[in-house]
Amino acid sequence: MTTGNCQNRRTVFYLSDRTGITVETLGHSLLTQFDGIKWRKIGIPFLDSEEKARAAAEQINLTAQQDGCRPLVFSTLINPAVRAWIEQADCAIYDFFESFIDSMEKELGQQSSHAVGRSHGVNNNASYTKRIAAVNFAQTNDDGISAKSFAEADIILVGVSRSGKTPTCLYLALQYGIYAANYPLTEEDMDSSSLPSIIKPFKDKLFGLTITAEQLHKIRQERKPNSRYSSLSQCQQELQWQESLYRRERIPFIDTTATSIEEMATIILNRSGLKRQLYGE
Amino acid sequence: MTTGNCQNRRTVFYLSDRTGITVETLGHSLLTQFDGIKWRKIGIPFLDSEEKARAAAEQINLTAQQDGCRPLVFSTLINPAVRAWIEQADCAIYDFFESFIDSMEKELGQQSSHAVGRSHGVNNNASYTKRIAAVNFAQTNDDGISAKSFAEADIILVGVSRSGKTPTCLYLALQYGIYAANYPLTEEDMDSSSLPSIIKPFKDKLFGLTITAEQLHKIRQERKPNSRYSSLSQCQQELQWQESLYRRERIPFIDTTATSIEEMATIILNRSGLKRQLYGE
Known part of the structure; x- marks a missing residue:
């Protein structure tokens, strides 16, 4: 030794x-x-x-x-x-x-099977197909605004551009087989103080993402440097409007700034009461 | 008790x-x-x-x-x-x-920290950013044919339509921070017996997916029922051509039919010698 x-x-x-x-x-x-x-x-x-x-x-x-x-x-x-x-x-x-x-x-009171490869294999074909279907759903409906997709969705993540909707939707789909759509809150939506009309009928499925203005500014700077879109003041304005919307409409929401994708997915499932599909349960 | x-x-x-x-x-x-x-x-x-x-x-x-x-x-x-x-x-x-x-x-010879929430938190911000960037990369380049994206990619999955490229790319990105692009082999490619010219320069990054004709037929039937695209004979033809291409060009490949996404990702990383980025290693 x-x-x-x-x-x-x-x-x-x-x-x-x-x-x-x-x-x-x-x-x-x-x-x-x-x-x-x-x-x-x-x-x-x-x-x-x-x-x-x-x-x-x-x-x-x-x-x-x-x-x-x-x-x-x-x-x-x-x-x-x-x-x-x-x-x-x-x-x-x-x-x-x-x-x-x-x-x-x-x-x-039972012997174990000692069979290899059961944990991540394709034991449960229905569950596997559901995950693939959920990934297709997330991809097809990414930033896609369609009442049909919202009707089919298990959950609809909302938030301003670059708040973390897409990776969280994909993780929910790949890991848990959840049909996750998303709706990007835009400047046009900010003209009104109520929910955008297309998502109103699906209020119970909405889950909000938010982020600190500093972090959003940093992320947007990488995408479109020195634009109005990425300016700190624009980020602050969008986030203030967004969070007051969440509060007013009683939409549950989380801050993604210091939260990993895995944690977000678990928190969202936990709070929204969605049954997880992990490993074909 | x-x-x-x-x-x-x-x-x-x-x-x-x-x-x-x-x-x-x-x-x-x-x-x-x-x-x-x-x-x-x-x-x-x-x-x-x-x-x-x-x-x-x-x-x-x-x-x-x-x-x-x-x-x-x-x-x-x-x-x-x-x-x-x-x-x-x-x-x-x-x-x-x-x-x-x-x-x-x-x-x-050391006490553990007994700190909660270390495992799936955002401990390593660089790793987190890399995963998000990898997801963006996979999304932007999904079925996208661009030499620029192939040059940036860590790996390029190839295979005929519905052979499982997209979910595998997304899983590699989300879980491991791998930049995974994909190239869909099409009927036009079948006119030639050599590699499509756009992927030729990146031969070392190619990894092939294949599937049984029966399974491909089943999957395509759900998408476009009773079409030539989904017919068993068309599936057989595409797969035969594809597998002989893999063999001739010495492209490593796996059969996705009875393999879970997790297994595929591990096999691909293992065989291609790509360093995994899991958990910010």
Whole structure:
């Protein structure tokens, strides 16, 4: 076991039978709990044979030698023969299946299937088709103003130009199979103090996005430098009008400035009571 | 502790301080290992106060009573006071942080920060901006044929109409910050036996998608029923030509028929040697 001085650097391996999405998500969550360490991350997906496992174990051992301390290994390895190779390598191994599956088998009074590749495969064709259809919907209706699309939508995101509607719609579609349309609030809409007439009938589906004027100014500057569109005063004016509209019409809204796409999607689903379609539930 | 007969039904709770993405990913991976059980899934994200924890514990207890057996609870709860409420509820709890963080602290010789919401927040603004830029790139260049966009792209997916290029490009952009363009192979391209001239200079960036003729026929039928475009013979012809092109030009390719978007993205990144940008690495 190599336990030298790593000088605040550590190599991390993500090992998986399949895509590695689960193990990377989990490992990332744990690593963010440790400050001041520079991580070097190496992903080895599709680790599904003893031959590959032996090569991975050798790579881990070599890394331990070179680094002067043993790597962390996060894994979701279902095949015990594959896992055995890794377990004898010079590393600290955190296997997510091994840690929970025994206890779950007892709780459920049932053996687990030990089948590989179930998590992100196309197990549920209806769910897969729904996600693709939702992506098509988001793409077709991006900044598209059509009563028909609003009628079909599960949710309609509203907000001024560059407030983050498009990526959030796409994420909702790809990740959750949600039909997300969007309506861009424009200067013409600002002439009125009420909701634009085309979205009025769908008020219950509306969810507002907002952003700080400084951030919007910065984003718009990249797009159209030194224009009226991108000026700080224009951004301030649009946002003030927008937020007072949200408040007056009681449209739920969030500030996207310091919120990741993932967080926004979860907050929106949570507050709007939409059933999530993640993983074909 | 309630351990009645659940008749192959179990309620599962996903509890999280923040979005719940990590805990749902973990729980889903584990649940897919158990066949024949009908899961009822309840997500409680943003569980960040003792008050909310007490309410969640009550809901869990009530569920245990109603179901006649205790629910499974997957959690990523960093706040010990919040977790304590759940631990005393009538459930089988699998807390992801608790299971690994102690061992990691010992291995790293360092206390963890116990800070909430690090995993999916906007910790790394450059990475966030890159993802948004990548989404814009994918959208702007979707089915768009421009040498400029191909020059900027990290990767160019090719394939006949409806072979799965668009959702895969968007997923690569949203999840990994990859600049993914695509080039739709058309009937005009089939007149020649070599690569379309506009993509020739970018041969090293090409990655092919293919699909079975039956599946393509089915997908196209939904779009344009009973057309030449959607006929099985047309699909067969296009796919034969496409696959022989891939082979002749040594373009790596995958069959999307039984592959999820996540798997495709991982396979493409893995084979093309593109560095992933996940989570701001």
